[in-house]
Amino acid sequence: MRDKYTDKALSEGLRARSAFKLIQINEKYHIVKRGNDVLDLGCWPGGWMIAAKRMGANKVIGIDLAKIEPVVGAEFIQGSVLESKTINKIQGSFDVVLSDLAPKTSGNRGLDVARSLDLSQAALNIAIKHLKINGNFLVKVFQGEGYQEFFREVNKHFMFVKTVKPEASRQRSMEVYLLGIGFKG
Numbered sequence: 742m743r744d745k746y747t748d749k750a751l752s753e754g755l756r757a758r759s760a761f762k763l764i765q766i767n768e769k770y771h772i773v774k775r776g777n778d779v780l781d782l783g784c785w786p787g788g789w790m791i792a793a794k795r796m797g798a799n800k801v802i803g804i805d806l807a808k809i810e811p812v813v814g815a816e817f818i819q820g821s822v823l824e825s826k827t828i829n830k831i832q833g834s835f836d837v838v839l840s841d842l843a844p845k846t847s848g849n850r851g852l853d854v855a856r857s858l859d860l861s862q863a864a865l866n867i868a869i870k871h872l873k874i875n876g877n878f879l880v881k882v883f884q885g886e887g888y889q890e891f892f893r894e895v896n897k898h899f900m901f902v903k904t905v906k907p908e909a910s911r912q913r914s915m916e917v918y919l920l921g922i923g924f925k926g
């Protein structure tokens with residue numbers, strides 16, 4: 742469904758309205774800073790990658806099942822974050838790990854929540870392996886069974902953890918974002 746963010750994203754060359762979710766979260770929490778190296782999980786069509794570059798990020802690597810149109814100054818890995826052959830292609834460490842990973846929704850809320858949690862857990866595992874000490878983590882999660890346990894799991898690894906819902910995230914959507922600031926290592 743088109744709305745002001747869809748039109749704004751297209752007119753500003755951001756590819757997807759979802760870019761404004763990262764932009765709004767970053768305006769408040771400054772998770773991506775100039776010169777940062779950023780890993781973006783579930784990056785298609787590239788809205789967050791473009792937004793991260795505009796925030797001044799240095800290296801940006803995106804991963805998705807679907808192939809993206811190239812983003813200037815960024816790298817892309819095609820594959821599933823649930824498969825080791827994709828995960829093994831991730832090299833080096835990052836200041837920020839972002840995950841907007843989302844399953845194809847089925848209409849069965851319980852199933853969708855469970856699939857979203859699997860993706861969020863995969864993102865956390867990648868963050869634990871590749872974040873620099875003091876790095877930041879932002880992950881989309883569908884609220885439902887298992888959410889509190891996942892929150893507690895993220896909380897073990899970061900100095901500060903908060904649930905955020907940016908204005909650009911539709912109110913009726915069950916998605917929220919978990920923000921982990923200051924990776925403890």
Ligand SMILES: C[S@@+](CC[C@H](N)C(=O)[O-])C[C@H]1O[C@@H](n2cnc3c(N)ncnc32)[C@H](O)[C@@H]1O
Binds near residue numbers: 805823
């Ligand atoms: C909401 S979209 C991301 C939008 C993106 N943040 C942007 O601003 O352009 C979620 C993405 O997660 C990807 N995805 C879902 N499961 C995945 C998996 N197992 N591995 C990699 N990507 C996956 C989907 O292909 C989809 O492109």
